[in-house]
Amino acid sequence: MGIEGIGARVVRKEDKRFITGLGRYVDDMVVPGMKHAIFVRSPYAHAAIKKIDTEAAMAMPGVIGVLTGAQLKDDGIGNLICGWMINSKDGTPMKMGAWSALATDRVRYVGEAVAVVVAETRGQARDAAEAVEIAYEEMPAVTDAVKALEKGAPQLHPEAENNLIYDWEIGEASAVDQALDGAAHVTRMKLVNNRLVPNAMEPRAALGHYDKAEDHFTLWTTSQNPHVARLVMSAFYNVAPENKLRVIAPDVGGGFGSKIYVYPEEIICLWASKRTGVPVKWVADRTESFLTDAHGRDHVTEVSLGFDRDNRIVGLKVDTIANFGGYMSLFSSAVPTYLYATLLSGQYVIPKIHCNVRAVYTNTTPVDAYRGAGRPEATYVLERVVETAARELGVSPAELRRKNFIREFPYQTPVIMNYDAGDYEASLDAAMREANYAGFPTRRDEAKKRGKLRGIGMSCYIEACGIAPSQAVGSLGAGVGLWESAEVRVNAAGTIEVLTGSHSHGQGHETTFAQVVASRFGVPLEQVSIVHGDTDKVQMGMGTYGSRSGAVGASAIVKALDKVEAKAKKIAAHLLEADESDIVIENGEAKVAGTDRTLPWFQVALAAYTAHNLPEGMEPGLKEGAFYDPTNFTFPAGCYIAEVEVDPETGHTEIVQFVAADDFGNIINPLIVEGQVHGGLAQGIGQALLEGCHYDPTSGQLVTASYMDYTMPRAGDLPSFQVSTTNTPCPGNPLGVKGCGEAGAIGSPPAIINAITDAIGNNDLSMPATPQKVWAAMKASQ
């Protein structure tokens, strides 16, 4: 490791523009002639549209156009789709209802787009939007997924009888039933995973520009994966062919999953630009974000976990109902199936697992992947039931886990995943040491003297990252491959540009990817630039989500670097009159091993471009591309321990200590990895203590649609975190990395709830554990 290479704590290259106010986000973009769009949205959760009258709005000052779904259909723009096919256990394909980017005859959630106004200023567009007259006939709504499955519930889509999208299973039900029947002890729980709103601080935005001269479209958008957006808009929504559509995702202010999907507004801004003849910009206000960004989680689960007389796990049975909202978002179907049920083995040897999942339409905002996506839900189920089982069995939660840990790798779980490497005991021990687990009883007694209830809780999580082997996901229903691409361009004077299909929206790729390159050739970090987020520059890519940029994106860079290095060595060998196998490239020069004959890196590059003296038959230039398709998922894992104090008078919970010990494999930049863990923890703790999406059950109105109503974690709600790492390198990729972006959000919610339930002596507590709920649970147990 050099001072700038792999493993170094390098401060970020990209920070300068952000700390000086010179970042370039979509809302900062201005193109000549640009006008502003405001969407007219449904105020009802469920209603038939009887009539849309745009005449009065058209007459308002500054209005350029008022467009509706009928015109969208006239122009052949296609419906939104879900790109991952899931079959029910009876073999029938999932039941996908039609979703038009602008509703024509029916609306199914509050905030659904019905019309769009384009005007000279945002204010004029807003005024005119209020003048669009829409006659609705309100229909009964259902927001709760369990209720939506009941007889007589309001029906959303004719395609999906009883609102059931699919009824899917994994594992053998009868084998698990048999294991549980023969178990010495079975712990049963009913758990709710609360619905969350991702809340990237930059609201979604889109700027569509149709160039009549070239019949070409450009979209600036808040996307985590601009190439996927282009592909989907081209292949499915008929916006424009790929060669006539450029998608640019510039600086993007956080994503957390919510900016993976192609949303109606992006399609509409492009289409409206052609329709009106002006570039069209739309920027969500925060309430629009609450109403229309894909939400996360929202599961109701029943779980049974059986043990033999020796406290070894014999079987796990899980039955989950997943709320999908009013329409199927782009990757929604995969979240509660292949990103959830396949992780239910956790860190444990569980001989038999069965999981059944029913996906359900309701009159709520569509639900899709949010930081962790399925894996937080799986971890919450498993880690709460394991902790509760330990309490029921009267054994230490740490030792019950330790007894059941997987210790031999590779390990094939009963639910598809094949864990390649790990050392769960190492992270458990590291966390227990850091938390001074053994000293807890003394701290609890001391807290009691102060009138506080102190509790400790842990969570041993696993996740599957580095998504994913294309052939494997293809066989499971994915509509795309999940490889990544990279191109390494060495310029004539030796500086290097790396084009990547990954997209950074806070992850620091401009630094970490540059470290990978700097390590390889020993060139200074400032001579390496990372190019991303523009379909005109980077040919194709799958984007950033699922903690895949290191494991998949950087692996593609490594593959391209291998090719560049091979060619550079040939050139250097030729110029130094040495054998190619004797050339090493390090510290910014090529040298003949064991001699003092060297050639500066820039001279190797220059030779490639002057082409005056290259090996016979070699093409000029030094630029190589690569596609990397992973051979397996990666399996980050770790142990989190939370310690809390509950005020028995108010039910208020204070986190007095939070310890995280993660195994992310090798680490490129510890500073950035720690930051990712901190952020994930804050979101997980937010879910456990503060955040929750509430719909009025009758009207279907989203009650928590602003920062006045939805409790975002603030600095005063959180402690400083004690984070550390252990390392079992990932054997499946060249850098040995696993991914770190989601771990914090996956592992922390059960740790927090386990700590609170320990403090109050009642296992029956749901998230968010608000003071009111904690107080009620405390009273119920007395």
Next chain:
Amino acid sequence: MAEISMTVNGRKVTGTVEDRTLLVHFLRENQGLTGTHVGCDTSQCGACVVHLDGKAVKSCSMLAAQASGSDVLTIEGLAEGGELHPVQAAFKEHHGLQCGFCTPGMIMAAADMIRRHPQGLDEKTVRAELEGNICRCTGYHNIVKAVLAASEAMSGKAKAA
């Protein structure tokens, strides 16, 4: 329409704006100073914090016309003579930012916080003082570290001077 004039980052500016124009929109759209961000509609997130006559304010919570005649400092004007302000430098050094969207407001709020606490800051005070600024990326851990480090650096500088 309202005729307004103010000093922005040391430069006298004038403009004609709709009466309802907020200060943040005047800065972003009329002045092209897009470092000041809009992250919510309820004056909760703090992405829009600027200094008005030396004090931190949420520029989404006042009309541009109300700021007429004032001295406004935005994130673009904070660094002096090409040298980062100590708060900016500390955010970089301690990885106090990820996506960067809340960062300008955080830095402007932190600079004001440090000015109001010349005796120095502790973690609890910093966390309490950041109540009006939301960050979704960092979990605040490194922001708090950065503010404490900047406070120390600035008080050290003050003592030395």
